[in-house]
Amino acid sequence: MMTGSAAPNPPAAPVASPPRPAPTEHTVLGRDESPVTFRGWLLGRATSRERAHTHRGEFAPPGYRCRRCRWFEVTIYRVDPAVPADPPWTAGEPPAYVVHTLGRSAVPEELTFARVAEAETAHKIMQLLVSYGRRGGDERTGPRLPEASARAIERAADADPELSAAYDAWLAAGVQ
Ligand SMILES: [Zn+2]
Numbered sequence: 001m002m003t004g005s006a007a008p009n010p011p012a013a014p015v016a017s018p019p020r021p022a023p024t025e026h027t028v029l030g031r032d033e034s035p036v037t038f039r040g041w042l043l044g045r046a047t048s049r050e051r052a053h054t055h056r057g058e059f060a061p062p063g064y065r066c067r068r069c070r071w072f073e074v075t076i077y078r079v080d081p082a083v084p085a086d087p088p089w090t091a092g093e094p095p096a097y098v099v100h101t102l103g104r105s106a107v108p109e110e111l112t113f114a115r116v117a118e119a120e121t122a123h124k125i126m127q128l129l130v131s132y133g134r135r136g137g138d139e140r141t142g143p144r145l146p147e148a149s150a151r152a153i154e155r156a157a158d159a160d161p162e163l164s165a166a167y168d169a170w171l172a173a174g175v176q
Pocket of ligand 1: 068
C-alpha cells in the first residue's frame with residue numbers, strides 16, 4: 001500500500017544545467033612519453049582492447065591484427081578555462097577540450113603512441129577522431145569513427161551538452 005509522504009513538495013528549482021563538480025588535475029602521456037598536466041573534467045573514455053587473442057602463441061606477429069595485443073584508448077577531457085596557460089597551449093590559453101589518444105601494445109619492444117590534441121570546439125573533437133580509408137587500399141572510405149572513439153564520444157556527450165549537439169549533427173550528416 002502506498003502511504004505517501006506528508007511533506008509538501010519543495011518549491012520547483014529553476015531549470016539549469018547541473019553544476020559540474022570541481023575540476024581535478026589530470027596528467028596524461030604526451031609525445032615522447034612526456035607528461036602533460038592540466039586541470040579539468042574527464043568526460044568520457046573508451047578502449048578497443050578485447051579479452052581474447054585472435055592467434056596462437058603469446059603475442060601477435062608484426063602487422064597481425066589482434067585487439068588483445070594492440071589496442072587504442074581515447075579519453076576526452078573538458079579543460080578548466082580558469083587556469084592560465086600551463087601547459088603551453090597552442091593558442092596561449094586553455095582549449096575547450098583535450099582529446100588524449102594512446103596506441104598501445106602488449107607486445108615486447110613495441111612502443112606506445114600518445115597524442116594530446118587540443119580541440120577549441122566540440123565539432124573539432126569529431127575531426128580529430130575520425131579516420132579515413134587507407135591510401136593504396138582498394139577503395140577510399142569516407143570519414144568514420146572507430147568504435148572506441150564513438151563510445152568515448154557517447155559517454156562524454158552525456159556530460160557535455162555542446163558535445164552532445166556536435167555528435168548528433170555529425171551523425172545526422174551521415175558521414176560514418
Ligand atoms: Zn594477441
